[in-house]
Amino acid sequence: MIDLLKSLADPSRLRLTAVLLRGEFTVQELTRIFSMGQSRISRHLKILAEAGVLTVKRQGTWSYYRVGDGNPFFNAIRPAFELELELLPERSQDLNALSAVLEERRQRSREFFDRHARQWDDLARTLLPVPEYRQRLLKQVPEGTTVLEIGIGTGGLLVELAARASNVIGVDHSPAMLDEARRRLLADGIGSIELRLGEMTHLPLPDNSVDCVVANMVLHHAADPVAVLREMCRVLKPGGTVVLADLARHEQEWVREQLADQWLGFEADELIAWLSSAGFGDVLCERSEGKNGQETVLLVNARNL
Numbered sequence: 001m002i003d004l005l006k007s008l009a010d011p012s013r014l015r016l017t018a019v020l021l022r023g024e025f026t027v028q029e030l031t032r033i034f035s036m037g038q039s040r041i042s043r044h045l046k047i048l049a050e051a052g053v054l055t056v057k058r059q060g061t062w063s064y065y066r067v068g069d070g071n072p073f074f075n076a077i078r079p080a081f082e083l084e085l086e087l088l089p090e091r092s093q094d095l096n097a098l099s100a101v102l103e104e105r106r107q108r109s110r111e112f113f114d115r116h117a118r119q120w121d122d123l124a125r126t127l128l129p130v131p132e133y134r135q136r137l138l139k140q141v142p143e144g145t146t147v148l149e150i151g152i153g154t155g156g157l158l159v160e161l162a163a164r165a166s167n168v169i170g171v172d173h174s175p176a177m178l179d180e181a182r183r184r185l186l187a188d189g190i191g192s193i194e195l196r197l198g199e200m201t202h203l204p205l206p207d208n209s210v211d212c213v214v215a216n217m218v219l220h221h222a223a224d225p226v227a228v229l230r231e232m233c234r235v236l237k238p239g240g241t242v243v244l245a246d247l248a249r250h251e252q253e254w255v256r257e258q259l260a261d262q263w264l265g266f267e268a269d270e271l272i273a274w275l276s277s278a279g280f281g282d283v284l285c286e287r288s289e290g291k292n293g294q295e296t297v298l299l300v301n302a303r304n305l
């Protein structure tokens, strides 16, 4: 308890903890948020991690820090502590700097997809092959309902969703990807799908408006995955279903540069914990094991409580 209290008894470490309660960040991102040198930030992070306030997740050559739940005393005081952190004098300045870093992550991803829309299908197929799981994903989508697909890419899955749902809406933040999807729908003679330009943390849809949200290979592009899951919860009707397919945790560091991935896949446990913190329940997760150089895929299904 003394080590934990000592670790928190410092103005910079309180600000760091307050920011890391909002998401996972690298040392480089934290130096930008706090305009502080790398060695100072690293020293504070080390003290907080040793006291059990923070955990470190290594993703390839990057280390992501976040507030952990491994210290029972910290867990006990955390709700009251979080309220106090909101009152820190630098709070609004720190939140603005944090939003700027998240916006940079989003912008990098949007620019990448705009640049590569034309070759996207070939790029994805050849660079990062995955096992076939699409039919199992589709079976989890309730039939005859209103379905929202987020991050539609070139629209391959949209076409299959249209055969199953009564109403399909597709959202993507890249105008060039939306153009590719529009071209495909036109070629396939499908006029019933509505496409909208939008960011997955600010979906262009009202609250409680869809029965099912599908995100296939999208969450690993999210600057802030928990914010995306919360936004999915907002647009889903009570009892609605979310169906996610994404890469299981891997070590292919090059995907950050070549495929604009922000996350090297996910652990099933972390997805399940994030879903429940965003308001989902009845979470089911299955793995499609990748064989012969393919990456393993997690297929997750949950209900908006």
Ligand SMILES: C[S@@+](CC[C@H](N)C(=O)[O-])C[C@H]1O[C@@H](n2cnc3c(N)ncnc32)[C@H](O)[C@@H]1O
Pocket (backbone or CB within 6 Å): 106, 109, 110, 113, 150, 151, 152, 153, 154, 155, 156, 157, 171, 172, 173, 174, 177, 198, 199, 200, 201, 215, 216, 217, 218, 221, 222, 223
């Ligand atoms: C790998 S592709 C998805 C492929 C598609 N779901 C499919 O099944 O064929 C990722 C898509 O997510 C979109 N995307 C990435 N970040 C996004 C964001 N923050 N908001 C909305 N769309 C995003 C990209 O523009 C891209 O079209």
